[in-house]
Amino acid sequence: MVPPAHSSRAFITFSDDVTFEEWFPQGRPPKVPVREVCPVTHRPAQYHNPVTDIPYATAQAFKIICEAYKKHITAHGLPPIASALGPGYRPPEPLLRDSGLKNYKRIY
Numbered sequence: 001m002v003p004p005a006h007s008s009r010a011f012i013t014f015s016d017d018v019t020f021e022e023w024f025p026q027g028r029p030p031k032v033p034v035r036e037v038c039p040v041t042h043r044p045a046q047y048h049n050p051v052t053d054i055p056y057a058t059a060q061a062f063k064i065i066c067e068a069y070k071k072h073i074t075a076h077g078l079p080p081i082a083s084a085l086g087p088g089y090r091p092p093e094p095l096l097r098d099s100g101l102k103n104y105k106r107i108y
Helices: 017-025 058-077 081-086
Strands: none
Touching: none
16 A cells, blocks of 8 residues: 655745845846847847948848948938038048058058
8 A cells, every 4th residue: 555645835934024035135137138139130140230230140131231221321311420520521541551562552
């Protein structure tokens, strides 16, 4: 014959909240890292567009984001920060490193 299974419960009661908090302190919840999602593919983004800072997952998504940005600039103009520099502002031309040549050449 099998003996009957027994179960038991232990109840703990606390007279006040302070004692309960001492025995069971409430820690901060762990911070879960935020995973950015590519707006084109809806996959986890591994990269950021350097111009728009939009996250993307694939080269195809990067091309789509760049094309959309170009269309937006064409339709609406430059963002306010770029416009604040003035209409005639041109960024300085990048130069090649000194490779022994007397004249520097433009990269683009």
